[in-house]
Amino acid sequence: MAADATTTGGQPPYHRLSAVGLRDLAHGEGDGAVIAELLRAERSRRLLLLWALRNEVFGMGADLDGSDLFAQGWDLLERAQLHAPEVCEELLMSPNTGMWVSLAVRRVRGRAYEDAPHWVVMGHLAALAAAAAARAGLEFDITVPVRRGLVPLPTLGCAVLADPEPWGTARVTGHEGRLRITGVGGEVAVPADPARRERDWLPVRRMTLGAADRPKPLVLEELDPYRTFPHPSGANVLSPTEAAYWESSLAEAWEVLLRDDPETAEAMRQGLMSVAPAPVRERFRPHSSTAGDAFGGVTASRPDDVAQLAATLVHEFQHTKLGGLMHLETLCEETPDPAPPEALFYAPWRDDPRPLGGLLQGIYAFLGVTRFWRAHRHTADPAYAPLAHFEFALWRTQVWVTLNAVRGHGRLTSLGLYVVERLTERCAAWMADEVPTTPLRLAHDAAADHHARWRAHHLRPPAKAVEESVRAWQQGAPRPPSALAAEPLLVPEPEVRFSDSTAVLARYLLSDPDGAWRRPGGVDGADMAEVWLLCGEHNEARAAYTARLSSREAPVSAWSGLGRALAFDPAQQTASDLLRHYPERARAVQDAIERATGRRANPVRLAAWLGA
Structure with missing residues (x-):
C-alpha cells in the first residue's frame, strides 16, 4: 500500500508504501521520509473515520444523545477549514484527535x-x-462539554471552571480576537496570548528540543482527556518543578538520540508529536504506552534517568511505526470467527502469554531498544556503561529467542514472514x-529466570501424568513416568507479577551495588533469597528457597530460584537442570503430593527425582 494516494481503474485512491520504505520498516528502521509516507496514510485514515462518525451520527439524528453538539461542531469546523486549513490540519493529526x-x-x-455520557464523547468535536x-x-459561539470542571480546547489549552458536577456544558465565544468560556462555574477570559498560564487558564505546554537551526517541536501533554490509552483520563497538571524535570530530561534524551540513534531521531522529528507524563513508578520498572489510533503520541512514567527516557521513546516509536504499517497491511492472518482460542506465546518482556499480533509488536519495539543500547553502551558515562551493556545483552537475547519462536509461523502473512526474516537478520x-x-x-x-518463572506459572503437565508421578514417588520408583515429559498445556494464570525481579536486581547491582535494595523489601516482588543469590551467597539462598518450598503456599517463583541456587552444587546438577528448564513439573507434582498426603515433599529431593 505508496504513501502516495493512487487511483487505478476508477477505484478509490489507496496508499502504498514505497519499496524503500517497506524495506527500511521491515528491518526495524525508517527515516523521516518513511514517516512522511505513514503520516499521509494516517491522515486519510483519520478523515475516513471522521466521515464514518459523521454518517453514523447524522444517520441516527435526534435519536442519538449529543448529535446537536456534534452538528454544531461539524459546521464550525468546516468554517475554520476554509479560513485556516493549517490549523485544522494540526488538529486532525494530533495523536489525541x-x-x-x-x-x-x-x-x-x-x-x-470511558464513563463519560454519550453526548460528552460526541460533543468533543x-x-x-x-x-x-x-x-x-473567527467570530463564533458554540456549546462544548465540561469534564469535571475542565473545558479542554485541544491544541490550545484548558479552562478551569468551579463546576461541581462531573459533566456539564459551557459556551465558548470568539469575538474580536478574544476567547471566553462561560459555564455554571463562572467565566474564563482567555489571555490575549493563550500560551500564558493563569489561575483559570492552562495552556498547552509546548517545548522545543535541539538546536535553533534544527528545532524539534514537542507537546508536553497534561490536559487532553484523549492523551492516554486505551481509556481517556482527567488532566494531570504538572507542578513547575515537575514540568522543569520533564523538559530538561526530554531535551537531554533528544541529544542522546541524535548522537546514538540518529536515524530514529530524524524519524521522530516528524512522527513524535507529544509526550504525556505519568506518575513515577518503582525504579527500573517504568511504564509507557502508545496506541495505533494515536500516531505520534507517547505516555510515559517519570524517567529514572535520561538514557532510560531515550530508550522509552525508541521503544514506543517502534510501536508507532509498526502500527502505521499494520494500518496498511496485516502481518498475521485474523483468526476465524467462531474459532478456537487463539494460540498464545511466551513474551520475555511480559508476565502474561501474548497472542501472535501482540508478540510481533513486542519484538519490533525491543529490537529498537536493543539497537539503542548497542550504541549507547559505547558513549555512556563509564559508571553507567555496565548497566548499558546489560540492557543490550538482555534484550538482544530476548528478541533473538522470540524471533526464532515465530519464524515461519503459519498465521504470518507474506509481509509478516518478510518482516520477521529481516528482523532476524538484523538481530543475528x-x-x-x-x-x-x-x-x-x-x-x-x-x-x-524470566522464562523459568513464566513456565512455572503458565504451563501445566498432563494431569494424568502428574497423578502417575505422585504414585511413583510414594512407591519409591527410581524415576517419574515418561509421560510427565509430554508437551504441557498452556493455562494462563492471571495476576502474575514481578517476573522481572532478577533483571531489576541485576540493574541495582550494576548501578548501586551497596544500595537499599539489599535490605528486605528493597525491591517489590523480590525477597532476601533472591538478593543472596545475586550476591553470591548461594548456601543462604538455597536454604531459604528450600524452606519456602517445603511450606504451604510457597511462591511459584521460588522453584526457579532454587534451581539457580542448586547450580553451584555439582551434586545437585540434575535437580538444578530440572528446575531451571521445567519448573512446572516440580510445581505440579509437589502440589499434587500435598493434596494426596497433606504434606509437601523435600523440594531438592523431589527435583532431583523428577530430573532423573
Missing part, C-alpha cells in the same frame, strides 16, 4: 471505553471546532557483539 475519533466510532457502534475557530480568529548480526563478562552473565541469568 486520532484516539478520540477511533473511540467515538466504537462508541456509536456499541462499545464504550465541538471542542475541537472551538479550538480551530479560535486559532483561526548483533549476537556476536562482545559484552563484558559480568553484565553478560547477569543478562543470561535474568533471561533464563
